[in-house]
Amino acid sequence: MARSHLTLAALATSAVPGLEVSGARSYTLGGAGEFDSALLSGRDGGTSVIRVPTSQAAETEQSADLVALRALTTGIRSRLPFDVPTYLGQAPVGGTRAIVYDFLPGHHIDVDDIPPGDGLAGSIGHAIAAIHMLPTNFVGEAGLPVLSAAECHTSTTALIESAASTGLLPSALRDRWRDASADQSLWQFQPTVVNGALTADSFLVEDETVLAVLGWSALRVGDPARDLHWLLAMNPEATEGALGAYASTRQVATDRQFTQRAMLYAELEVARWLLHGREVRDQSIVDDAVQMLDGLVDRVHSNAVTPLSTATGPILAIDDVEAMLDRTPGDRSSDAYGHAGGMKPVEEDQSDRNSAAE
Template sequence: MGRSPFTLAAAVTAALPGAEVTGARALTAGGDGRFDSAIASLSDGRELAIRVADDDEAATELAAEALALRALTAGARAMLPFRIPEYIGETRVSDGRALVTELLPGFQIEAAHVPAGRGAAESMGAAIAAVHAMPTSVVRGAGLPARSAQETRDEIGRVVDAAASTGRVPARLTVRWREAVADDDLWRFESTVTLGGVQATSFLFVDDADLGPQVSGLVGWHALSVGDPAIDLAWLSAAPEAADDVQAAYARASQRTPDAAIEVRARLLAELEFARWLVHGDSLRRADIVDDAAALLEALADGLHSDDLTVISSRGEGVDSAMDALDSVPASAVAAVDTSMQTDAYNPNELWRDEDLDAPERAEAVDGDDAQNDAAHRAEAAALDTEDLSSLRPSTSDGGGSGISQGEDEGTSPEDEAQRAARAALQRWKSSDSE
């Protein structure tokens, strides 16, 4: 943390005039380090979280979350069976944007540790369904993003084409993804309110003596939008034990027309995180990112049991989930990649927005239309938030980084390490609600 908790806590009074701060402590949740964060205790017993952005991308994220939290009125919050952080105010700390919100109590469970059965898994499924049941007017009225099924489909198609154009995507995956985009049955869904990609760590739990862990709060609202509900289920690829129960609870609690393809789209979106990472690296001309993403894609392709992503398929019939598919990834597929690089994090939702492209302005010095478009594309991607997937691969350096280190336990085989790395790569590890 660059700023002390006491410095940050003192800034709370600027966002909440009249507040009397009686204490401060660090706010840590294993985040991506893009925010300085602290908890301020007030004389009235409340505890507030303050986060300060360390760069322009983080500041944009804080602004988006502030807008989303303000859009969630008392009436909207009353529709949900859990709490949402209250927006308290905004200020600046030095030259950084700061957001102050209510601190919600509760504990978190990482995706791989969410147990099957009653309790956490079922509560998470019901919580996601409650978000998706909210009226879309809550989002549209605040001017937040909204995409139709066709717009979502078109965007996915652009991601697949851009990744394939790099020449680093295995043909098997390109065929698999393009067939999914072309499958009309896959894209007959009703757009809903979504969090834009929920994380396992977005859920806060309290322990119920009879029911087990129950969702008591939900954080991470910066990507609030109207779109494909499958995006909030893509994280289940990293929760193999709980995936079926979360899906079943979601289906039971859903108030919408049954969506037979939602699980398939969720798997597709999880796989496409690799493609987005590849396109991002190619746009920045970062050979290290491109090589890392290409190795992840090779591992995924080698582990898949089927080339299909169809509505009639299921985990046990023809199309295994991405997590099950990666069980057969050989150690050699992932062990040779050096992941000691450091990159910024990216926001996958912002990679493909037609209105963002402005080739004439970004490529004035380049001759020819093709060169102009290429320069604009690379300049646009370079300016985006990036989610560093390299940390999800086995680390080959001696620096003791945040990735999964090879040979960490004497009893762990290289094959197990390869599977762990490939499984971890499917999860969006960057929780924007931690510092």
């Protein structure tokens, strides 16, 4: 049963000393999220958000997000051209905990509504580049994962083999992804700080500007291409604008290998969806993932575009990636300061977070 606004307001006053709540209302982005959330108005004129996880998965995500937000110190945040939520306090409730954050203005935009050109797409590219340009040392000091290029390669290979072990992965995709994993030229890159779970829902925007980035539970040092794969689901001209802004900000080339890894990660989202279905024992998710994999095989072999590696066939065209991601079932909206529902990311190294979550 969802907690009432009055209950959430009372929790917030116990979580944040001195907070006096004058009003509370629902603050979700539609659908049945994994958090009870409310927008709180303070008597001092301030506004905050309270979230209480309603599942173990949500509790794990919120704990990891809290570790990351604490790692993002004032000095680190000053390097970013956007806002990040600030932790205000917490209170125990029903075996979990309520977390209160400051409220950040802005609204979400669907990935297919990001207009072509350098406006909002360019702002998104600049924002991602700023994350990737952060100094890496603070991540390790916070006890968060620091992965080398070889470890990123290994975790990707493990994901492919986990999907193959289900017996539900078409051999054409299994061989294609294994060939890409075996192409050593694809995995020569410099790891950077990455958000690790970016989607369109991660961004709060106004007009053509990114105001804030939400959802930091997968913060780590890793493959920068992991943060860019979802850009390939945008309008092709918007994708070009975002990648162009990203490249100019970082002063690096989004070369063939970079784009190929991003496309590989996009395809592997279907494998993650399959494994998520197996993990939560939801046959409807598994069946849907199998259908998506079959469709992916058809799309891959019907498009003569850039290969994932010298040994593989063509990868998805950008509009096919968009169609694939749009096909992901479940509630793809998120509640306040949360991730998109539906397809859940499979953490490369969740065990590394368990000890840090408290």
